[in-house]
Amino acid sequence: MKLIMAEVFNSWQGEGGSVEGSAFGRRQIFVRFAGCDLNCAWCDSREYIDPSRVSRWRYEVEPFTAKFEYKPNPAELEDVVDAVLRLDTGDIHSISYTGGEPTLQVKPLKALMERMKSLGFDNFLETHGGLPELIEEVAPLTDYASVDIKDETARATEDWRSLVLREVESIRILREAGVKVYAKLVVTPETKIENVRWYAELLKGLAPLVIQPREPIEICQRRLMDLYREAALILGRKNVGLSFQVHKYLNVL
Ligand SMILES: C[S@@+](CC[C@H](N)C(=O)[O-])C[C@H]1O[C@@H](n2cnc3c(N)ncnc32)[C@H](O)[C@@H]1O
Ligand SMILES: Nc1nc2[nH]cc(C(=O)O)c2c(=O)[nH]1
Ligand code: SF4
Ligand SMILES: [Mg+2]
Numbered sequence: 001m002k003l004i005m006a007e008v009f010n011s012w013q014g015e016g017g018s019v020e021g022s023a024f025g026r027r028q029i030f031v032r033f034a035g036c037d038l039n040c041a042w043c044d045s046r047e048y049i050d051p052s053r054v055s056r057w058r059y060e061v062e063p064f065t066a067k068f069e070y071k072p073n074p075a076e077l078e079d080v081v082d083a084v085l086r087l088d089t090g091d092i093h094s095i096s097y098t099g100g101e102p103t104l105q106v107k108p109l110k111a112l113m114e115r116m117k118s119l120g121f122d123n124f125l126e127t128h129g130g131l132p133e134l135i136e137e138v139a140p141l142t143d144y145a146s147v148d149i150k151d152e153t154a155r156a157t158e159d160w161r162s163l164v165l166r167e168v169e170s171i172r173i174l175r176e177a178g179v180k181v182y183a184k185l186v187v188t189p190e191t192k193i194e195n196v197r198w199y200a201e202l203l204k205g206l207a208p209l210v211i212q213p214r215e216p217i218e219i220c221q222r223r224l225m226d227l228y229r230e231a232a233l234i235l236g237r238k239n240v241g242l243s244f245q246v247h248k249y250l251n252v253l
Helices: 077-086 102-118 132-141 160-176 193-203 221-235
Strands: 005-012 027-033 056-060 068-072 094-099 123-127 144-149 180-187 209-213 240-242
Touching: 005 077, 027 077, 027 102, 056 077, 077 102, 094 102, 102 123, 102 132, 123 132, 132 160, 144 160, 160 180, 160 193, 180 193, 180 221, 193 209, 193 221, 209 221, 221 240
Parallel strands: 005 056, 027 094, 094 123, 123 144, 144 180, 180 209, 209 240
Antiparallel strands: 005 027, 056 068
16 A cells, blocks of 8 residues: 655653643653645745655654655555664663654554554644544544644644534544543634633543643744633643643754
């Protein structure tokens, strides 16, 4: 089975903060799929959005070396499995499936998740959640999930409100499948407080929320705390947390 891959590397989860379901600070092997159907203005994986421009994929040869070997795309699933297993350092909390958007290649994604489960690994899905019908397919194989709520300022797609509703639907599907799921909202200085209220009302009783400043950070602390407080007053003070992309500060993948 073939897939369009971006990279495989070993690091620790740098996002998610401390809410229920987060794997922040845990060792993970990351499998980054190429291709995405959205176009977030601040995407830090932009080079992988158009799969036709990802002619080869890379896999780290040793953890924390950022030394890579390359293979052409489309990748063979077995080669991806080998790349993951050679990075197993014995302390891996879970395998993170990210991208680009991993659910767009749902057949190879499922095959990979099944294989890793059979090898004793837990599966962590990092998704924009915009495709609930595909989330339905992978939910039974998923142990943890981070689902983005794409704020209006992400400009991820034309009809951003219906995208948010689909993302909440994906969270519901994952929750009902017993997945430890949380929502992640990337905020900017232009994020509107009334939109945060709307997201929090949609998520109430469904999943905790992490608020993650867009990197590079421009939002001021005061504004960040105001958005946080607004969400916490609706979701409950134990159901909101901050998340920073800590790996970027420590200059690891
Ligand atoms: C690159 S995305 C891939 C997974 C999926 N397509 C998604 O958007 O959730 C992985 C995570 O990085 C976050 N991210 C990407 N660029 C970012 C930036 N500039 N600042 C903060 N978070 C960012 C996304 O919000 C998402 O939670
Ligand atoms: N260390 C580390 N943590 C991450 N959490 C989410 C990431 C992503 O790109 O999906 C990511 C990533 O790229 N690196
Ligand atoms: S959905 Fe994820 S991969 Fe796609 S553009 Fe947005 S942040 Fe980037
Ligand atoms: Mg990243």
